[in-house]
Amino acid sequence: MRKKIRAGLFSSALALVAGACIAVTPGVLASSTAGAATQVPLNLANEQGMLWPCTFNPFIPSSAPYSVGVTYETLEFVNSLQSGKVTPWLATSSAWSNDNKTLTFTIRPGVKWSDGKPFSAADVVYTFNLLKKYPALDSNAVWSVLSHVKQSGANKVIFTFSTSAVPYFYYVAGQVPIVPQHLWSSIANPVTNPISHPVGTGGYLMSKCTPQNIQWTNNPHYWQAGKAVVKTVNMPAFLSNNTCNEYLATGQSQWGSQFIPNIQSYYVAKKPGNSYWFPPVANVSLFPNLTTAPLNDVAVRQAISYGINRPTVSKIGEYGYEPPASQTGIVAPTFKSWSSPAATAAFGASYNPTKAKSILKSDGYKLGSDGVFAKNGKKLAVTIITNGGYSDWVATVQVIAAELKKIGIAATVSPIASTNFYSDVYAGKFQLAYNVETGGPTPFYEMRQWMYSKNSAPIGTAAASNWERFNSPSVDKLLADYGATTSVAKQHTIVNKLQMVMIKQLPVIPVLEEVDWFQFNSKAFTGFPSASNPYAQPGLYNIPDWGYVLDNLKPVK
Numbered sequence: 251m252r253k254k255i256r257a258g259l260f261s262s263a264l265a266l267v268a269g270a271c272i273a274v275t276p277g278v279l280a281s282s283t284a285g286a287a288t289q290v291p292l293n294l295a296n297e298q299g300m301l302w303p304c305t306f307n308p309f310i311p312s313s314a315p316y317s318v319g320v321t322y323e324t325l326e327f328v329n330s331l332q333s334g335k336v337t338p339w340l341a342t343s344s345a346w347s348n349d350n351k352t353l354t355f356t357i358r359p360g361v362k363w364s365d366g367k368p369f370s371a372a373d374v375v376y377t378f379n380l381l382k383k384y385p386a387l388d389s390n391a392v393w394s395v396l397s398h399v400k401q402s403g404a405n406k407v408i409f410t411f412s413t414s415a416v417p418y419f420y421y422v423a424g425q426v427p428i429v430p431q432h433l434w435s436s437i438a439n440p441v442t443n444p445i446s447h448p449v450g451t452g453g454y455l456m457s458k459c460t461p462q463n464i465q466w467t468n469n470p471h472y473w474q475a476g477k478a479v480v481k482t483v484n485m486p487a488f489l490s491n492n493t494c495n496e497y498l499a500t501g502q503s504q505w506g507s508q509f510i511p512n513i514q515s516y517y518v519a520k521k522p523g524n525s526y527w528f529p530p531v532a533n534v535s536l537f538p539n540l541t542t543a544p545l546n547d548v549a550v551r552q553a554i555s556y557g558i559n560r561p562t563v564s565k566i567g568e569y570g571y572e573p574p575a576s577q578t579g580i581v582a583p584t585f586k587s588w589s590s591p592a593a594t595a596a597f598g599a600s601y602n603p604t605k606a607k608s609i610l611k612s613d614g615y616k617l618g619s620d621g622v623f624a625k626n627g628k629k630l631a632v633t634i635i636t637n638g639g640y641s642d643w644v645a646t647v648q649v650i651a652a653e654l655k656k657i658g659i660a661a662t663v664s665p666i667a668s669t670n671f672y673s674d675v676y677a678g679k680f681q682l683a684y685n686v687e688t689g690g691p692t693p694f695y696e697m698r699q700w701m702y703s704k705n706s707a708p709i710g711t712a713a714a715s716n717w718e719r720f721n722s723p724s725v726d727k728l729l730a731d732y733g734a735t736t737s738v739a740k741q742h743t744i745v746n747k748l749q750m751v752m753i754k755q756l757p758v759i760p761v762l763e764e765v766d767w768f769q770f771n772s773k774a775f776t777g778f779p780s781a782s783n784p785y786a787q788p789g790l791y792n793i794p795d796w797g798y799v800l801d802n803l804k805p806v807k
Contacts, residue, residue, distance in 0.1 A: 289480070289481045290774060291480075291481070291483065291484055292480045292482070292483045292484070292504055292505065292774075292775060292800075292803065292805075293484045293486065293497075293502060293504060293505075294483065294484065294485045294486075294503060294506070294790055295486075295488070295494050295497055295503035295505070295507070295790075296485055296488075296494075296506070296508075296790040296791065297490065297491055297493075297494035297508060297639065298639065298668055299488075299489055299490070299637055299639015299640065299667065299668035300487065300489065300639070300667070300668040301461035301462065301487045301489075302459060302460070302461050302462070302463070302464055302485075302487050304446060304459035304460070304461070305444040305445055305446065306321065306446070306448040306456060306459075307443075307444070307445045308321070308322040308427035308429065308445075308448075308450075309381070309387035309388075309427070309440070310387075311389055313445075314389075314427075314793055315790075315791050315793055315796075316456075316464055316485070317427065317445075317448055317450075318427045318793035318794045318797065319427075319452065319793050319794025319796055319797020319798055319800075320452055320453070320796065320797035320800060321364075321448045321449075321450035321452045321454060321456060321466075322428060322429060322448070322450040322451070322452060323339050323340050323427065323428060323450065323452050323794065323797075324339055324340065324423065324424050324425065324426060324428065324794050325339060325341040325344070325355055325374065325422070325424075325428065326339050326340075326341055326344065326423035326424055327424060327786070327794065327795075327798050328419070328420050328423060328424030328425075328691060329691075329784070329785060329786055329787075329795075330531065330690055330787060331529060331584075331779075331785075331786070331787055332784060333691055333692075334690075334691030334692070336423070336424075338358070339358075340357065340358055340361065340369070340374075340451060341356060341357055341358060341407075341423070342356045342357070342358050343355070343356045344356070344419075344423060346416065348410075349414055350411075350415065350416050350734075350736060351410065351411045351413065351414055351415065352409065352410055352411070353408075353409040353415075353419065353422065354406055354407070354408050355374070355409070355423070356406060357370065357405045357406070357407060358473075359405060360473060361451050361473045362473065363430045363432075363451055364450055364451070364452075364455055364469055365430075365449050367430065367432055369428075369451050370405075371401045371404065371405050371406065371407050372431060373428055373429070373430055373431050374399075374401075374407045374428055375399055375400060375401050375407055376429075376431035376434070376435070377426065377427075377428045377429050377431075378392070378396070378399040378409075378422075378426065379399060380429070380434065380440065384441050386441045386712075387440060387441060389714040389715075390421040390425055390426070391702070391704045391705055391714070392418060392421050392422055392426065394704045395411050395412055395415045395418055395733065396411055396412070396418075396422075397411060397412050413730065413734050414734040414736075415733050415734075416733060416735075416736050417692075417695070417698075417732060417733045420690050420691055420695065424794070425793075427450075427794070429450075430449055430450075433449055446459075451473065452469065452472075452478075452797060453468060453469050453472045453474065453477060453478025453797070453800065453801045454467065454468055454469060454483060454797070454800065455467050455469050461487060462487055463485065463487065464485040465482065465483065465484050465485075466483040466485075467482055467483075468480060468481055468482075477801040478800070478801045479803075479804055479805070480775070480800065480803055480804075480805060485790075489639060490641065491508060491509060491510075491639070491640060491641040492641065495508055495510050495516070495517070498510070498517065498769055499516055499517045499520045499521070499524070500520065500521070501520070501524075501771065504771045504774040505769070505770050505775070505778070505790065506767070506768075506769040506770070506790070507769070507788075507789040507790040507791060508767050508769060509571070509640065509641070509642035509767055510526075510769065511569055511642075512569065513526060513569075517769060522773055523771040523774065524769065524770075524771055525770055525771070526768060526769045527766075527768050527770075527779070527780060527788065528571055528572075528765035528767065528768065529584065529765060529781070529784065529787070529788075530572075530573060530582070530583070530584050530764070530765050531581065531584060531689055531764060532581060532686060532687060532688060532696055532763070532764040533575045533581060533686065533687070533760035533761070533762070533763060533764055534572065534643075534646075534685070534760075534761055534762045534763070534764045535575070535685070535686065535687075535758045535759055535760045536554065536634070536650070536682050536684055536758070536759040536761060537675070537680075537683045537684075537717050537718045537759075538551055538554075538682055538718055538756075538757075538758075538759065539678060539680055539681055539682070539683075539719070540718050540757065541678065541709055541719050544630060545681055545682065548754075548756060549609050549610065549612070549613035550610070550613070550630070551756040551759060552606070552609050552756055553606040553607070553609045553610045553657060553659065554606075554654060555577050555600070555756055555759045556600070556601065556602045556603065556605050556606035556609070556657075557601075557603055557653055557654055557657035557659065558601065558650055558653050558654070558759075558761060559601045559653050560575060560601065560762065561601075562649060562653070563649045563650060563653070563761060563762060564762055566645065566646075566649045567642060567643075567645045567646030567647075567649050567762075568642055568646060568762060572762040572763055572764065572765050573762065573763045574600070574761075575760035575761055575762050575763050576594070576760060577597050577600060577752055577753050577756070577759070578590060578594060578597065578749040578752050578753060579693060579696065579700070579749060579752045579758070579760055580693055580749065581693070581696075581764075588692065588693045588742065588745050590749045592746065592750070593746065593749035593750050593752070596750070596753055603656060603657050606657040607623075607657055607658060610623050610630070610657075610658065613625070614626075615630060615658075621655070622658055622659070622660045623658040623659065629660060630658065630659050630660065631659070631660040631661070632654075632660070632661050632662070632681045632682050633661070633662045633663075633680075633681050633682065634647050634661055634662070634663055634664065634681070634683070634684055635666055635671060635674060635675070635680050635681075635683050635684070636663070636664075636665055636666075636683070636685070637668050637671045637672075637685075638665030638666050638667055638671070639667070639668050643684055644663070644665045646684065647663050647684050651663050661682075671683075673712075675717050676712035676713055676717065677709070677710055677712055677713075678707075678709040678710065678713065678717065678719055679709070683717065684761070685717070686764045687700060687715055688792075689764075692741070693748075694729075694732050694741070694744075697729075697745070697752075699716065700716060700718075700720065700757060700758045701722065701729070701748070701751070701757055701758075702715075702716060702725075702726060703716065703721045703722070703723075703726050706720070706721070718758060720755075720757040720758075722755075725748070725751055728744050728747055728748055728751075729748075731744055732744045766788050766792065767789055768788035770788075772806075773806060774805065775803045775804065775805055776803070776804050777799075777802045777803045777804050778799065779799060785799075786798050786799050
């Protein structure tokens with residue numbers, strides 16, 4: 251997943267079937283929707299370079315994107331594109347008290363699980379205590395600040411934090427899917443047991459899954475009247491951008507989340523109603539393994555950052571769709587108001603190959619006759635891994651490698667299969683990895699994913715985020731201080747300090763601004779987000795956003 255897969259390993263059996271270039275054909279989808287012949291099915295184009303493992307555990311990031319929002323819902327919907335605007339979902343309201351150390355939710359009455367059992371406040375308490383019991387499920391480390399969660403009366407749930415924790419609202423309210431206690435309490439090991447028949451409160455039921463296609467049907471008893479009216483939704487599996495793009499451009503899919511080269515001619519002009527919108531939301535970055543040489547040397551990381559011509563990378567690798575990123579980590583224009591002029595000035599020109607070489611020379615490296623720097627007889631060579639199923643990422647990393655060669659760093663590109671790529675990234679088995687985090691309503695959230703030590707894990711153990719294994723008590727304190735204040739001015743001051751960490755220590759090297767890849771056809775379905783109505787992130791990899799969008803779509807009659 252470009253945005254939301256952060257940890258967990260796929261079934262080894264998946265690798266045995268990942269040989270086809272496209273997993274389904276339009277005929278397969280047509281026959282699978284015979285029961286909804288009066289309405290055109292919504293076919294999704296969400297290429298991930300793999301076939302589907304058909305597990306739907308909403309807490310395991312490898313399966314969460316096919317579970318959260320569409321089947322399992324959260325307490326509130328928090329919109330990152332509208333500065334964290336909150337819309338009630340399974341909770342009707344929430345309120346802070348006790349100096350922002352206590353958060354109370356009022357749980358919505360009358361909601362039922364898809365098996366007909368009533369949903370209640372007890373399910374919410376159970377869900378959060380499940381994360382406490384099994385830390386591997388707590389991918390956002392909410393229990394690093396939670397003290398306890400308890401029910402009060404029939405419909406209140408009280409969250410008590412160890413410190414003021416306003417930023418954690420996003421995770422607690424908007425990122426934790428609620429699961430049914432009456433079913434999950436009998437699961438022997440919710441970390442490893444596959445969930446093949448998910449039961450949730452959401453608008454859609456997972457009706458059939460094969461390695462080639464996931465199919466959902468709308469929940470006829472959904473608690474939100476007038477929503478979730480698309481009868482059948484298909485998510486075919488694709489192993490490459492090219493086949494998926496053709497499927498999307500020819501109108502076989504009405505909603506896609508793809509990189510498409512020459513999108514105007516290849517996609518927009520192909521079929522009436524084909525449109526796109528690419529809002530910047532986070533950074534696509536080089537994650538250096540900080541536990542091993544040469545990437546544990548800050549001078550090497552500095553040289554790499556100065557040696558990358560980001561506008562060239564953007565133009566060649568992404569056709570200019572993804573803007574050049576800043577080493578400060580601030581995504582513009584989405585979060586431009588958070589940018590620190592001091593940090594930007596301190597780093598200087600983001601592309602400075604002369605400075606890159608000077609830094610390496612000052613660090614003891616000598617340029618050899620082959621054009622590669624070396625120190626103590628060892629050449630400065632790195633391997634960059636990326637998801638081989640993303641043609642744009644492969645092209646981008648090839649440009650990065652060529653740029654690094656110009657400054658005397660020998661870079662080898664290793665595009666590997668999706669399953670191996672993510673398992674290696676999470677386990678820290680890489681030198682440099684080209685990948686992306688998710689971000690959130692402010693730059694704090696992406697920086698927390700990058701640098702919060704409790705999000706990481708020892709090498710060999712899957713890390714939820716902080717894949718580079720950055721560990722700094724002072725940065726952990728800054729992140730905690732952000733959560734302890736509601737003062738916007740203080741929050742900006744803290745993010746300014748985090749930007750200085752980014753330019754001085756370079757725990758992560760942002761390369762391009764990650765956009766939400768979003769193509770849609772308005773002639774088939776209406777209700778999609780847009781620049782004028784950005785009510786949710788539109789990419790099919792965003793959770794719970796894509797399920798929230800799906801609830802609001804309507805077929806054109």
